[in-house]
Amino acid sequence: MPISRLQKLQPLLAEKGLDALLVSLPENYRYLSGFTGSSGWLLISYSQAILATDSRYSEQARQETHDFEIVQIKQALASWLPGMASSLGWHKLGFEADHVCYSDYHKLCETIKAIKVNLELIPTTGLVEHLRSIKEPAELGLIIKAAELTDAAFAHIKSTTRAGVTEKETAWEIEKFFRLNGSEGVPFEIIVASGPDSALPHARPTERAIKPGEPVLIDMGARIGGYCSDFSRALCLGKADKTLQEIYNIVLEAQLTAIDRIEPGMAACEADKLARDVIERAGYGSNFGHSLGHGVGLAIHELPTLSPTSPDLLEDDMVFTIEPGIYVAGYGGVRIEDTVTLEKGKIKVLTKSAKVLQQD
Amino acid sequence: MPISRLQKLQPLLAEKGLDALLVSLPENYRYLSGFTGSSGWLLISYSQAILATDSRYSEQARQETHDFEIVQIKQALASWLPGMASSLGWHKLGFEADHVCYSDYHKLCETIKAIKVNLELIPTTGLVEHLRSIKEPAELGLIIKAAELTDAAFAHIKSTTRAGVTEKETAWEIEKFFRLNGSEGVPFEIIVASGPDSALPHARPTERAIKPGEPVLIDMGARIGGYCSDFSRALCLGKADKTLQEIYNIVLEAQLTAIDRIEPGMAACEADKLARDVIERAGYGSNFGHSLGHGVGLAIHELPTLSPTSPDLLEDDMVFTIEPGIYVAGYGGVRIEDTVTLEKGKIKVLTKSAKVLQQD
Numbered sequence: 109m110p111i112s113r114l115q116k117l118q119p120l121l122a123e124k125g126l127d128a129l130l131v132s133l134p135e136n137y138r139y140l141s142g143f144t145g146s147s148g149w150l151l152i153s154y155s156q157a158i159l160a161t162d163s164r165y166s167e168q169a170r171q172e173t174h175d176f177e178i179v180q181i182k183q184a185l186a187s188w189l190p191g192m193a194s195s196l197g198w199h200k201l202g203f204e205a206d207h208v209c210y211s212d213y214h215k216l217c218e219t220i221k222a223i224k225v226n227l228e229l230i231p232t233t234g235l236v237e238h239l240r241s242i243k244e245p246a247e248l249g250l251i252i253k254a255a256e257l258t259d260a261a262f263a264h265i266k267s268t269t270r271a272g273v274t275e276k277e278t279a280w281e282i283e284k285f286f287r288l289n290g291s292e293g294v295p296f297e298i299i300v301a302s303g304p305d306s307a308l309p310h311a312r313p314t315e316r317a318i319k320p321g322e323p324v325l326i327d328m329g330a331r332i333g334g335y336c337s338d339f340s341r342a343l344c345l346g347k348a349d350k351t352l353q354e355i356y357n358i359v360l361e362a363q364l365t366a367i368d369r370i371e372p373g374m375a376a377c378e379a380d381k382l383a384r385d386v387i388e389r390a391g392y393g394s395n396f397g398h399s400l401g402h403g404v405g406l407a408i409h410e411l412p413t414l415s416p417t418s419p420d421l422l423e424d425d426m427v428f429t430i431e432p433g434i435y436v437a438g439y440g441g442v443r444i445e446d447t448v449t450l451e452k453g454k455i456k457v458l459t460k461s462a463k464v465l466q467q468d
Numbered sequence: 469m470p471i472s473r474l475q476k477l478q479p480l481l482a483e484k485g486l487d488a489l490l491v492s493l494p495e496n497y498r499y500l501s502g503f504t505g506s507s508g509w510l511l512i513s514y515s516q517a518i519l520a521t522d523s524r525y526s527e528q529a530r531q532e533t534h535d536f537e538i539v540q541i542k543q544a545l546a547s548w549l550p551g552m553a554s555s556l557g558w559h560k561l562g563f564e565a566d567h568v569c570y571s572d573y574h575k576l577c578e579t580i581k582a583i584k585v586n587l588e589l590i591p592t593t594g595l596v597e598h599l600r601s602i603k604e605p606a607e608l609g610l611i612i613k614a615a616e617l618t619d620a621a622f623a624h625i626k627s628t629t630r631a632g633v634t635e636k637e638t639a640w641e642i643e644k645f646f647r648l649n650g651s652e653g654v655p656f657e658i659i660v661a662s663g664p665d666s667a668l669p670h671a672r673p674t675e676r677a678i679k680p681g682e683p684v685l686i687d688m689g690a691r692i693g694g695y696c697s698d699f700s701r702a703l704c705l706g707k708a709d710k711t712l713q714e715i716y717n718i719v720l721e722a723q724l725t726a727i728d729r730i731e732p733g734m735a736a737c738e739a740d741k742l743a744r745d746v747i748e749r750a751g752y753g754s755n756f757g758h759s760l761g762h763g764v765g766l767a768i769h770e771l772p773t774l775s776p777t778s779p780d781l782l783e784d785d786m787v788f789t790i791e792p793g794i795y796v797a798g799y800g801g802v803r804i805e806d807t808v809t810l811e812k813g814k815i816k817v818l819t820k821s822a823k824v825l826q827q828d
Contacts, residue, residue: 145670163757164669167797183777203570210573210591211565231570280647287640293657309524310505397523417543437527 128153186215194225205231254337255458275313299327320346340445488513546575554585565591614697615818635673659687680706700805
């Protein structure tokens with residue numbers, strides 16, 4: 109598996125005029141090498157694949173990777189990289205400009221000057237991330253498993269939750285279900301937000317007890333084999349008032365419109381607009397402050413970005429969320445989110461739980 | 469609380485000749501402002517304290533902070549920062565060079581040129597991190613609570629674990645104990661590594677069942693009010709063989725030596741050497757590949773760094789780990805770790821669990 113991914117990357121090096129690429133984002137080095145340690149770098153050229161890591165991880169690196177030469181390093185990047193790159197005959201070394209901090213870049217430049225090697229550092233963005241955005245069948249299979257586990261967790265919580273239980277207790281019940289049924293931790297802190305708390309799109313569960321008649325926003329996901337799902341539903345235990353009904357129906361229409369009309373070849377900003385137009389026409393444009401969605405894979409947020417300013421193009425075999433929302437400060441909010449894929453020209457929804465506001 | 473922290477920071481701005489500092493590391497902005505959202509920036513000058521965040525977090529920012537002006541931003545840093553800094557009359561803006569990526573730095577420079585403002589970006593490192601390394605009494609109080617909860621979790625797992633239970637089951641039992649007793653999640657994935665798995669300093673729990681007579685390495689911590697504890701013990705269910713006994717005694721001697729002799733004013737690299745010398749003299753120098761310890765606070769790894777190359781100085785009211793280890797590939801490993809503070813000239817150990825290898 110990793111070999112064919114390297115083969116996809118190598119033409120991109122040629123396109124950018126690079127002799128080699130330094131890969132530093134953990135999800136990127138995991139994708140290319142299989143290494144899951146939290147500290148390491150890959151160096152990928154046309155003929156070499158090197159994994160550099162320190163003694164804490166070198167044994168693990170040997171166990172997890174194939175076809176990578178493991179180099180055990182001890183010090184900061186600048187102390188070994190310029191010398192190694194030069195000894196391998198590289199002159200143009202790409203680096204991930206979104207994931208290398210200014211300090212490391214600056215120290216590398218200083219070392220290159222000090223030891224007088226002919227090495228140019230070339231910023232790149234999104235090379236591996238773009239490869240990662242198009243899922244292979246095995247990757248999609250893991251995301252589908254994570255989505256199925258998410259649906260099961262949602263069915264579990266719907267059958268057990270009731271008014272009077274706190275947000276924290278509800279979130280912990282969901283997390284226990286995930287963990288005991290095969291999720292590798294949870295990819296993000298589960299959100300259970302009730303009443304006015306649900307007006308915060310990224311609320312944290314509190315000791316607040318859920319009351320009948322108010323919005324309850326649940327946002328959760330599982331991780332299987334490294335791959336994530338992401339999912340939100342808004343619920344109401346008991347009878348929803350008119351405002352909540354109205355908001356819910358608008359968000360649902362926005363989400364279903366996007367699911368129905370997004371297709372490969374569409375600009376991601378156009379996809380965002382499909383849902384945003386529905387919400388704007390209903391007069392709630394300023395209450396939908398976030399993006400329509402984001403890619404999901406080894407990271408819970410990855411390419412493509414479905415936002416008004418996204419430069420991304422949607423393609424078959426991408427996996428992403430569709431998650432419009434309306435948030436009214438002091439009152440509450442609604443978000444409806446599914447993890448979906450583009451398959452043979454159409455959206456296929458991977459999280460299949462019903463979308464029903466009232467749970468009575 | 470945040471105000472006095474700002475008052476500690478402002479003289480450092482003057483020292484570096486800065487008009488203001490951009491703070492981007494989440495632990496740093498939480499420390500200064502109280503804001504716990506996962507996306508935001510602070511701008512701190514002599515007379516201003518601004519928190520910039522997007523719509524997902526602006527309501528939360530208003531709830532969590534005092535004395536900060538909340539500015540809701542929509543786009544990337546480069547689109548709003550140069551204009552805002554310039555309109556506030558700033559010409560020298562510090563940024564956290566370890567936490568701003570090359571891309572953002574580069575885009576900021578381009579915008580500054582394009583809109584022709586007189587603004588210089590000045591790299592800084594560790595300004596807020598150094599403030600954070602000296603704990604206030606309230607911070608120490610939270611770390612002590614996290615340490616007490618860790619001791620309680622260890623007592624719980626010692627009383628419930630037995631041979632035949634898997635590493636994963638043991639880790640989950642610990643995590644449940646933490647979560648049900650007030651820990652805010654866990655600050656890092658709990659390590660339970662048995663037999664040869666314990667030779668990987670950062671092993672992940674597997675389905676391997678713990679066997680009698682082999683080393684079991686447990687590394688775990690709690691989080692209370694944002695503040696972490698960090699703790700490791702090596703155990704043996706049943707009779708340890710000679711090698712394990714020998715390794716254990718060396719690591720214990722190394723740890724106790726460091727606890728006994730570390731004092732304020734000591735270079736952190738000297739502290740590391742106190743323990744490393746014991747292990748080297750015993751012939752296991754090459755089996756202790758990591759640092760002696762690291763600061764603990766809002767982050768699980770922060771200043772000071774206790775390593776052979778650390779430039780840090782140890783001071784009263786710092787909190788850090790002392791965690792020597794010996795790892796023998798294919799056989800197993802031992803690490804003994806406590807969270808400690810320097811109080812009135814001496815090490816005070818905060819995690820108080822007994823250090824006993826054999827659990828029979």
